[in-house]
Amino acid sequence: MRLATWNVNSIRSRIDRVEAFLERHDVDVLALQETKAKDEQIPLMGLQALGYEVAAAGTNQWNGVAIISRVGLGDVQVGFPGMPGWGDPLAPESRAIGATCGGVRIWSLYVPNGRKVDDPHYVYKLDWLARLRSAATDWLADDTVLVGDWNIAPRDEDVYDMAAFATDTHVTPRERAAFQGFLDDGYVDVTREFTPGPKVYTYWDYYRQRFERNRGMRIDFLLGSPSLASRVTGASIDRNERAGQGASDHAPGIADLA
DNA sequence: ATGGTAGAGTGTCTA
Numbered sequence: 001m002r003l004a005t006w007n008v009n010s011i012r013s014r015i016d017r018v019e020a021f022l023e024r025h026d027v028d029v030l031a032l033q034e035t036k037a038k039d040e041q042i043p044l045m046g047l048q049a050l051g052y053e054v055a056a057a058g059t060n061q062w063n064g065v066a067i068i069s070r071v072g073l074g075d076v077q078v079g080f081p082g083m084p085g086w087g088d089p090l091a092p093e094s095r096a097i098g099a100t101c102g103g104v105r106i107w108s109l110y111v112p113n114g115r116k117v118d119d120p121h122y123v124y125k126l127d128w129l130a131r132l133r134s135a136a137t138d139w140l141a142d143d144t145v146l147v148g149d150w151n152i153a154p155r156d157e158d159v160y161d162m163a164a165f166a167t168d169t170h171v172t173p174r175e176r177a178a179f180q181g182f183l184d185d186g187y188v189d190v191t192r193e194f195t196p197g198p199k200v201y202t203y204w205d206y207y208r209q210r211f212e213r214n215r216g217m218r219i220d221f222l223l224g225s226p227s228l229a230s231r232v233t234g235a236s237i238d239r240n241e242r243a244g245q246g247a248s249d250h251a252p253g254i255a256d257l258a
Numbered sequence: 259a260t261g262g263t264a265g266a267g268t269g270t271c272t273a
Contacts, residue, residue, distance in 0.1 A: 010265055061266040206263040
């Protein structure tokens with residue numbers, strides 16, 4: 001089974017690329033972030049024609065997550081227990097959606113950006129991650145994968161210019177400790193061993209031709225529970241998806257399961 | 259420190 005994750009930065013403006021990506025890589029389950037669409041705005045026809053089911057959670061202009069699956073899509077849950085706003089159908093949150101696809105529990109996650117270190121959104125980000133970690137410990141014994149845009153660069157080598165980011169979010173010790181906490185609990189970054197750095201990124205800002213100069217960050221990850229991680233036979237980052245006109249600012253991550 | 263680009267939707271906000 002082939003899993004993928006992709007911050008598409010608008011599903012509506014990226015639908016042609018998404019459909020082509022699914023076909024080109026023969027993807028079974030694709031987790032999307034930043035769909036920037038309400039559920040009824042998701043362009044379904046082409047995806048359904050390709051044999052996929054779609055579960056989405058979108059409530060505003062900048063969040064939005066979805067799971068696209070052709071191996072079943074069951075037990076869909078918007079948000080996780082303990083998440084701010086969880087259980088409230090009107091909550092202005094659409095940063096997490098879970099579903100069981102082909103026997104694997106997959107969570108598509110759009111971790112809060114945090115904005116600036118002195119911004120309340122930074123505190124919110126750390127709190128959100130702590131609550132996710134608490135919930136995720138209950139899923140460790142299952143075939144679980146936590147995928148998406150973590151908005152954290154865990155290592156210095158994951159940032160094109162650490163000096164430029166030294167006082168910014170995404171690299172602070174508290175954010176990195178939050179990410180490391182998942183690894184300490186037993187989750188495994190199933191991508192990195194197959195895509196070793198340095199200078200291997202998943203995100204390049206639209207500004208200043210950052211992609212063309214490979215000035216990016218590695219902030220998108222697939223973290224597998226121990227049993228899931230043991231099934232991973234390979235992984236890749238499709239950086240070609242960041243190239244050319246009409247690209248998202250993120251590249252997809254892919255993992256293969258035995 | 260600032261500004262550069264892209265996408266949501268028409269005013270700016272978000273990243």
